[in-house]
Amino acid sequence: MTTTGIAITGSGAATPSVLLDNHQLSQLVETSDEWISSRTGIRQRGLATTEVRLSQMAASACQNAIAMAGVQPTDIDLIILATSTADDLFGSASQIQAQIGATKAVAFDLTAACSGFVFGLVTASQFIRNGVYKNVLLVGADILSRWVDWSDRRTCILFGDGAGAVVLQASDRDNLLGFELKSDGSLNSSLNLACQPEPKALTPEITIGQGKYLPITMNGQDIYRFAVKKVPEVVEKALFHSGLTAADVDWLILHQANQRILDAVAQRLKIPPHKVISNLANYGNTSAASIPLALDEVVRSGKIQSGDIIATAGFGAGLTWGSAIFKWGN
Structure with a gap:
């Protein structure tokens, strides 16, 4: 089989309009702008409000990337969503596919946390190199603000919400x-968003774990x-x-x-x-x-x-x- 090359031809991004700066954050927990910025470099972060869906934010980033690449949504063969915070535990990539009108694309989620975009880039490249697909849309998106303990100053100062996407296309040259x-x-225990099921008795003999995340x-x-x-x-x-x-x-x-x-x-x-x-x-x-x-x-x-x-x-x-x-x- 002849190996096809890869070109990354478009990028796009979307971030929430609501911003929380370090001064505002210092009203929630005992911290300060000087403490946060000197130790992390962070001065503000965007936060998704209750009505914002991860799939909507990701779809907006995808549309921007498609426009830059000069392709149509119907040209997309595959959509990979790198996320740890899907709207639906069964996956959100298909929702993006529907929202952007990529009717010919197969779509799936990939979870590798903060490494997700790089893992997704390598995964997407394999489909192109093997000649299976020509146009792949890779989007990294997370809404970690929904999973932060806002009373824990060690973690709540760090995280913001956003989405970024790229279009990968088959090419005569291989740019990966x-x-x-x-x-x-x-x-694994160094960084967790862990499931801790709560006991639920179904019968006197059978107790299961009811889903809950810490x-x-x-x-x-x-x-x-x-x-x-x-x-x-x-x-x-x-x-x-x-x-x-x-x-x-x-x-x-x-x-x-x-x-x-x-x-x-x-x-x-x-x-x-x-x-x-x-x-x-x-x-x-x-x-x-x-x-x-x-x-x-x-x-x-x-x-x-x-x-x-x-x-x-x-x-x-x-x-x-x-x-x-x-x-x-x-």
């Missing part, structure tokens, strides 16, 4: 240059140490698979978790600060949405040009982490 994916379930819990120090050690390693491996070095990278777009992590990873990779894309000050940690959100912002500003080499890396719950190296555009 290399990747590396990793998982370590032994570290708020997000996180060991921040564990996650920081994990990210600073593992993310540079996985980026270097992806670059090796690409036949490149860090010096060849035009832009580094990491999962937007914490500015200290971004700075430490870039320093270990010897990538200068002016090549590091950061927008978490305005959005917070948007999980699977963070990389495509940051990508779309700099593409639309003209900072990223066609042919630029971009190194991405996601890391988070699972624990999962991964890196993908690609050229932007055709």
Whole structure:
């Protein structure tokens, strides 16, 4: 079978209009703008109101990406939704398919938390490389504000809501240059959005667990140490698979978790600060949405040009982490 190449030809984003800044947050828990911004780099975050559906926000990002790519919704063969916070536990990708009118597309959800976009990028590429599909829509979207304990100042300061999407198309050239994916379930307890079923007696002899999820819990120090050690390693491996070095990278777009992590990873990779894309000050940690959100912002500003080499890396719950190296555009 002849292998087909991949081009990433369009991006799009959508974020809530309601913003919560650090000063407002300090009225909910004992914290301050100076404390949050100095330790995380975050100054505000967008929050989805009760009437906002994840599928609606994701669909808006998808429509923007489709428009940039110059394709029609009916051209899309596959939709992958990377999310941990679907509207429906049975999956929300099909709702996006219906909302954007991608009537010929198959759609499914993929869950890998903050690594979801990178895992989705690699998954989408396999369908194109094997010649199965020509046009794939990948969207990372999360509404973590619905699963945050707003009395826990360790976690509530971090998370925001958003969606970001890209269009991948079959191409004569292969612009996905290399990747590396990793998982370590032994570290799962460091970051959780865990199910804790409540006992429910059906008969005197049979008791089942009734579904219920706890708020997000996180060991921040564990996650920081994990990210600073593992993310540079996985980026270097992806670059090796690409036949490149860090010096060849035009832009580094990491999962937007914490500015200290971004700075430490870039320093270990010897990538200068002016090549590091950061927008978490305005959005917070948007999980699977963070990389495509940051990508779309700099593409639309003209900072990223066609042919630029971009190194991405996601890391988070699972624990999962991964890196993908690609050229932007055709």
